[in-house]
Amino acid sequence: VILSKVCGTDVLTYSRSSEHKLFYINGGAVDKVSFCKSLKLSNAVRCFSPSNLKEWEILYTNDCSLGIYLGMSLEKPRRAGRKILLGSETKESKNGDAGHKGHSTDDNHDSVSLLEPKIMGIAVPGMFILCCGLLCPCFRSKRKEASRAVLEPSSMDSVPSAELNSASENIPYRLDSPLRGPGSPLRMPATPLRVPPSPSRFSMSPQMKRIGSVHLNMNQVMKATENFSPLLQIGEGGFGTVYRAQLQDGQVVAIKRAKKEHICALQSEFSSEVELLAKIEHRNLVKLLGYVDKGHERILITEHVANGTLREHLDGQHGRILDFNQRLEISIDVTHALTYLHLYAEKQIIHRDVKSSNILLTETFRAKVADFGFAKVGPTGPDETHIVTKVKGTAGYLDPEYLRTYQLTPKSDVYSFGILIIEILTGRRPVELRRDANERVTVRWAFKHYNEGNVVELLDPLINEAVNVGILSKMFSLAFQCAAPTRADRPNMKQVGEQLWGIRMDYLKSVRRG
Numbered sequence: 137v138i139l140s141k142v143c144g145t146d147v148l149t150y151s152r153s154s155e156h157k158l159f160y161i162n163g164g165a166v167d168k169v170s171f172c173k174s175l176k177l178s179n180a181v182r183c184f185s186p187s188n189l190k191e192w193e194i195l196y197t198n199d200c201s202l203g204i205y206l207g208m209s210l211e212k213p214r215r216a217g218r219k220i221l222l223g224s225e226t227k228e229s230k231n232g233d234a235g236h237k238g239h240s241t242d243d244n245h246d247s248v249s250l251l252e253p254k255i256m257g258i259a260v261p262g263m264f265i266l267c268c269g270l271l272c273p274c275f276r277s278k279r280k281e282a283s284r285a286v287l288e289p290s291s292m293d294s295v296p297s298a299e300l301n302s303a304s305e306n307i308p309y310r311l312d313s314p315l316r317g318p319g320s321p322l323r324m325p326a327t328p329l330r331v332p333p334s335p336s337r338f339s340m341s342p343q344m345k346r347i348g349s350v351h352l353n354m355n356q357v358m359k360a361t362e363n364f365s366p367l368l369q370i371g372e373g374g375f376g377t378v379y380r381a382q383l384q385d386g387q388v389v390a391i392k393r394a395k396k397e398h399i400c401a402l403q404s405e406f407s408s409e410v411e412l413l414a415k416i417e418h419r420n421l422v423k424l425l426g427y428v429d430k431g432h433e434r435i436l437i438t439e440h441v442a443n444g445t446l447r448e449h450l451d452g453q454h455g456r457i458l459d460f461n462q463r464l465e466i467s468i469d470v471t472h473a474l475t476y477l478h479l480y481a482e483k484q485i486i487h488r489d490v491k492s493s494n495i496l497l498t499e500t501f502r503a504k505v506a507d508f509g510f511a512k513v514g515p516t517g518p519d520e521t522h523i524v525t526k527v528k529g530t531a532g533y534l535d536p537e538y539l540r541t542y543q544l545t546p547k548s549d550v551y552s553f554g555i556l557i558i559e560i561l562t563g564r565r566p567v568e569l570r571r572d573a574n575e576r577v578t579v580r581w582a583f584k585h586y587n588e589g590n591v592v593e594l595l596d597p598l599i600n601e602a603v604n605v606g607i608l609s610k611m612f613s614l615a616f617q618c619a620a621p622t623r624a625d626r627p628n629m630k631q632v633g634e635q636l637w638g639i640r641m642d643y644l645k646s647v648r649r650g
């Protein structure tokens with residue numbers, strides 16, 4: 137094996153045969169220690185690509201005793217905890233990154249104004265965020281709201297890079313209620329085979345003309361939800377309360393009603409969800425059927441997905457535990473949904489909140505990605521690689537590069553997806569504060585075991601079947617590629633899907649072999 141790569145200012149070359157291992161920097165032979173030092177210093181992870189990752193990985197971990205992941209952004213122990221930051225309504229400014237072309241977007245009116253941009257740049261780390269999370273009644277009272285983070289890019293020009301780095305070192309992780317115990321891709325034309333919405337079955341309200349197949353006015357919504365009866369309530373999220381409702385023709389739908397107190401703050405989340413959902417149609421995405429936007433009411437009517445969230449299933453809340461095959465199929469469904477959003481939708485859409493509680497399952501365990509409140513249209517110009525926008529998402533799933541640079545690309549969803557695969561395989565939330573310190577950040581814990589060759593120990597103990605080690609290793613390897621600290625090192629969603637199909641083939645063969 138000969139590996140050679142330009143990394144930073146050096147050309148690093150490594151040659152391995154059955155007898156010898158040789159190390160070179162810029163053509164000169166060096167000893168292993170110097171080579172490994174250089175590999176680490178040159179931030180070599182940035183040099184990897186999925187095609188050569190495996191070989192470099194062997195070198196990196198076996199010969200240099202470094203961890204691809206641990207050697208990078210997770211090296212310093214982070215203070216885990218519930219850290220939430222809400223943005224102000226200040227417009228975003230252009231990012232001064234000359235190396236990349238991007239455009240700045242306006243996310244104003246997205247969220248409750250708590251912090252001035254300048255203060256934010258200085259106070260991003262730790263305590264202040266923590267205090268906001270604890271003191272602000274909106275956050276204290278609603279578990280779901282505390283999960284999401286928003287950071288502004290508007291202060292970037294005035295913030296020294298060291299502070300930005302320290303912000304990125306303090307990725308605000310969220311601990312969900314610990315129910316488990318301790319614990320630029322080619323743009324493709326829009327799909328020509330869009331299924332037209334079925335004919336309207338309800339009286340049209342003036343606000344409803346443009347969208348969906350279900351048209352209800354407020355009175356009809358009240359009737360369908362029995363005046364928003366708590367008995368019909370099926371969930372509560374950052375946006376509002378979700379009800380299960382049966383319409384006059386028998387169709388069962390989910391009705392999501394924005395919380396009154398947050399209507400202004402959530403207006404853009406509502407509009408974003410309506411505008412984006414209206415344009416998409418895919419079997420692995422929750423379909424928007426209609427909406428009401430009148431007076432103080434913001435209501436979304438979506439298809440009802442009957443079998444709860446993926447997170448609930450991982451927590452064992454639905455009785456039967458998901459087997460490995462179901463977990464693999466769910467992962468593949470999510471890649472299909474995200475590939476569609478990134479590559480095949482009319483405009484490129486970045487979801488920004490890919491996580492297990494936003495994956496809904498059907499009765500046959502097919503997955504549908506829900507919750508487009510944070511979704512954003514991707515770069516539109518042919519030369520644009522990213523957009524510059526507030527950081528939004530859920531702690532633990534947030535792309536560290538986006539967090540640090542405010543540059544959003546579809547690769548941020550890829551990062552979240554990597555974290556999601558680890559969650560699906562291990563059953564653990566991205567952050568589990570009740571565990572021992574070395575197990576709290578799940579990706580870090582998993583990578584350590586993976587490096588040591590202990591993948592079987594990573595498998596969710598609730599899975600009651602033997603899974604082929606090679607297949608598990610491939611799944612974890614893919615997850616770590618997706619969750620690489622730098623977006624250039626992550627595959628795109630289509631490639632991820634292709635890799636998962638390959639893994640599925642291997643899995644099916646291994647099952648047949650017994």
Ligand SMILES: Nc1ncnc2c1ncn2[C@@H]1O[C@H](COP(=O)(O)OP(=O)(O)OP(=O)(O)O)[C@@H](O)[C@H]1O
Pocket residue numbers: 280281283284370371372373374375376377378390392422438439440441442444445489493494496506507
């Ligand atoms: N279309 C749907 N069909 C069935 N249940 C749903 C549907 N949409 C939401 N739910 C249920 O309602 C809950 C709340 O959903 P919602 O999207 O508002 O919040 P969330 O994604 O859980 O949290 P957050 O908005 O803070 O990220 C979900 O966890 C799920 O149990």
